[in-house]
Amino acid sequence: MALGALVSLLVLTSCGTETGDGSRPGNGSGGAVRTELPVTGIRWGVDSVTVDGKRTAAPADAHVEIDAKGRASGNYGCNLFTADVRVDGETFTVGPATSTKRGCEKDVQEFETVMSRAFSGELTAAVADRKLTLTSADGDSIALTSQPPAPLTGTTWTVTALVSGSVATSLPAGTEGKARIVFGKDGSVRGSLGCNGFRGRATVSGSSITFDSIDSTKMMCPDPRMKLERAVLAVLDGRTTYRIDHRSLSLTAENSEGLGASAAEKTRTGETTG
Structure with missing residues (x-):
């Protein structure tokens, strides 16, 4: 699927401070931007993160979702996180993240460290066939795949x-x-x-x-x-x-x-x- 195959115009308005059940942290400031990438409203499972040339496979729970209000939320592999994100064309700008503080296994904690580093700042996005790749100016990258919901039975x-x-x-x-x-x-x-x-x-x-x-x-x-x-x-x-x-x-x-x-x-x- 070429980047221009699905064109959507999303107006992301400032959402202020979000309140809810407290299960996901975050400060909730968004901004008015437009995107031509079909990336919002999709659960993106993290396949791997590459930092400083080293690829690290992701835990099964690692994922990212971006809503139409300029909020990214997900799981680093163990801990939940939220961050403000501006999507302008092929450019993602990810603000400082807030995350929970669960104790995690050492290998998962190591993945969370590289994931939180990679998913920050200005990133260039590319979408093709259910795949999303986010790449920083330094060459660090996150490989993601869209995940349809799974039913209890038959899975x-x-x-x-x-x-x-x-x-x-x-x-x-x-x-x-x-x-x-x-x-x-x-x-x-x-x-x-x-x-x-x-x-x-x-x-x-x-x-x-x-x-x-x-x-x-x-x-x-x-x-x-x-x-x-x-x-x-x-x-x-x-x-x-x-x-x-x-x-x-x-x-x-x-x-x-x-x-x-x-x-x-x-x-x-x-x-x-x-």
Whole structure:
């Protein structure tokens, strides 16, 4: 898709200080600009960031959204952020960002550092076939892909994090991409626990999913995969609450144990190539 293929005229007016539920920080000052790039109102999943010639693959949750009021919001990989952004033709000017202060795994924190550095100041944008590339004058760049929303059923949800209370942790080393969950429209659920395959029933009601009759194979696997399997099984037991945020799924059991999963293909965090 050429840059001029989709032409939209967006008037971004000053929005002042935004108030809401407090889930996303930010100071909310915008400006009147025009853009010929189809970039607003789209959730852009971050594929990778390249800073000083080093490419770093993005965590599955990293994304950016730009609204019609001149506000960029998203997730650096662990922490939420907002920033004012002016879009004028092919030029993005990203103002200082405000972010949450969650504790993150070391590799995710390292990615957040390069992501926050790259997504700032004046950037040149290029759009082609669902892909967006933002490049600074120094040659640092962010590669993004538009992400359509994912439905609960029929989607392969790859487990990307384990949650205990309010603390999210990375998966045991070497188990990335091993645990997967698929919900059927007929109320069935199946997938992989990290080592063994499983199937059972999942009854959806409002924001809750009740798991029962979960049956799995009985293979023995290396300790990290068995550790992951036990953690996933503990969540897929009885009633849970669930939430879908575009292409991310969270499941939380009544004992506050939970997991995070993504419909995105990538499950790696902190991978770097020189």
